[in-house]
Amino acid sequence: MPTKIEKDEITGTDTTGHEWDGIKELNTPLPKWWVWTFYATIVWSIGYFIAYPSWPTLSGHTTGVLGWTQRGEIAEKLAEAKAQRAPFVNRIEQAPLDEIRRTPDLLNFAMAGGRSVFAENCAPCHGAGGAGAKGYPNLADDSWLWGGKLEDIHTTIVHGIRNANAESRTSVMPRFGADGLLNARQIDDVAEYVLSLSRRATNADGAKRGEAVFVENCVACHQEGGVGSTEIGAPNLAANIWVYGGDKATIVETIRNSRAGAMPGWTGRLDDATIKMLAVYVHALGGGR
Numbered sequence: 001m002p003t004k005i006e007k008d009e010i011t012g013t014d015t016t017g018h019e020w021d022g023i024k025e026l027n028t029p030l031p032k033w034w035v036w037t038f039y040a041t042i043v044w045s046i047g048y049f050i051a052y053p054s055w056p057t058l059s060g061h062t063t064g065v066l067g068w069t070q071r072g073e074i075a076e077k078l079a080e081a082k083a084q085r086a087p088f089v090n091r092i093e094q095a096p097l098d099e100i101r102r103t104p105d106l107l108n109f110a111m112a113g114g115r116s117v118f119a120e121n122c123a124p125c126h127g128a129g130g131a132g133a134k135g136y137p138n139l140a141d142d143s144w145l146w147g148g149k150l151e152d153i154h155t156t157i158v159h160g161i162r163n164a165n166a167e168s169r170t171s172v173m174p175r176f177g178a179d180g181l182l183n184a185r186q187i188d189d190v191a192e193y194v195l196s197l198s199r200r201a202t203n204a205d206g207a208k209r210g211e212a213v214f215v216e217n218c219v220a221c222h223q224e225g226g227v228g229s230t231e232i233g234a235p236n237l238a239a240n241i242w243v244y245g246g247d248k249a250t251i252v253e254t255i256r257n258s259r260a261g262a263m264p265g266w267t268g269r270l271d272d273a274t275i276k277m278l279a280v281y282v283h284a285l286g287g288g289r
Contacts, residue, residue, distance in 0.1 A: 093273045097150040100280055107280065114281025117274055121266070122282075130285045135244055135261055140286040143241040147230040148289040154279040160265030161233070168265055171233035176217065177256030186213050191251045197226045198240035202248070 005017045008026055018025040049055065052064040088109045092100060100106045119128070126132055130139030137145060146156050146169050161169040176182040182190070192203045193210030201207040214226070222228055226237030235243070244250055244259060266275055282288070 089273045092276055097154060097276060097279060100276065101150065101283075110277040110280040111284060113274065113277040114279075117270065117278045118281055121270070122278070125263075130282065132243075135259075137243050138241070138287075139282050141241060142287040142289070143236055143239050144230060144287070144289070145228075145233045145235060145243075148283070148287055150279060150283050150288065152230070153282050153288065154275065156263070157275050157279055157282070158265060158267045161263040162260060163262055163264055165265040165267075169233055171221075172260075173221070173254075173258040174217075175256065175258045178258075182213065182217065182255070186210075187252055187255045190214055190218070190255055191248050194226065194237050194251050195246075195248060197238040198246070200240075200246075 005027075006015055007013065008015055008024060011026065014027045016025045016027045049062075050064065051066045053061050053067070053069055054064060055062040088106065091106060092110060095103070095106060100110050118126075118130070122130075125136045126139055127136070132138030132140075142148065144152065146152055146161075156169055159165050159167045159169060162171075174181055176190075177184070177187050189206045189210035190213045191210070192201050192206035193208075193214050195201045196204075196207040196210075214222075215224075218226075221232060221234040222237055223234070228234045228236035228239075240246060242250075243261070244254060266278075270278070
């Protein structure tokens with residue numbers, strides 16, 4: 001309960017009349033500089049509310065006298081950048097891929113744009129610089145499942161691989177073990193033969209038996225000698241370049257259960273000029289033909 005106001009005996013300052021557990025509250029006013037600073041912030045806030053967008057409404061917010069927002073400033077800068085890029089983008093849209101490669105200024109622009117697009121959209125799977133990872137092809141070597149020419153790369157980017165796009169690249173390897181097409185002994189022998197194609201077989205007799213099984217079941221796609229075919233996306237098994245791994249256990253697993261890696265088609269996600277720049281960049285990573 002409040003008590004009567006009195007002067008504190010020690011400080012000589014009036015009390016507020018409140019006391020708790022024998023402790024009296026002094027009536028010490030705030031410093032004038034603090035009070036005036038507080039008033040100034042109130043005035044500033046009122047001015048800010050008038051000048052800039054601030055008050056929320058049911059359908060948005062007030063725009064303010066100045067109408068400035070960071071979002072609007074960013075939109076203006078993006079529009080300026082787009083206008084600056086437009087002459088090059090328009091030329092790239094109209095130019096064939098090989099012409100872009102032959103024209104220095106277009107090539108430089110495409111490489112810069114493609115590098116940025118690759119980092120944002122492709123690097124999470126294919127790695128920085130296209131080095132690849134287990135299950136994701138290395139785009140910097142010269143081994144290509146679907147061809148390494150500019151046009152091939154462009155088609156792959158546009159339509160993707162094994163996706164809902166009706167024109168996507170599609171190849172299906174049988175599950176030789178899971179579907180009972182080959183028994184465990186035959187799968188082991190074929191794996192030895194595949195290893196022998198890159199001089200890594202550990203069982204010469206098994207590799208010899210596996211060759212007959214390979215000819216009967218695999219050569220239609222992987223071709224004689226396992227050199228593969230870019231027309232149907234069959235890997236070159238003699239190049240010792242592997243997407244999922246080239247050790248025997250991994251090869252056996254691939255033969256037994258197959259692989260079905262997928263890649264999205266980027267048409268509709270990226271515009272035509274951007275896809276062209278991306279194709280040019282990927283082609284230039286080191287393995288393009």
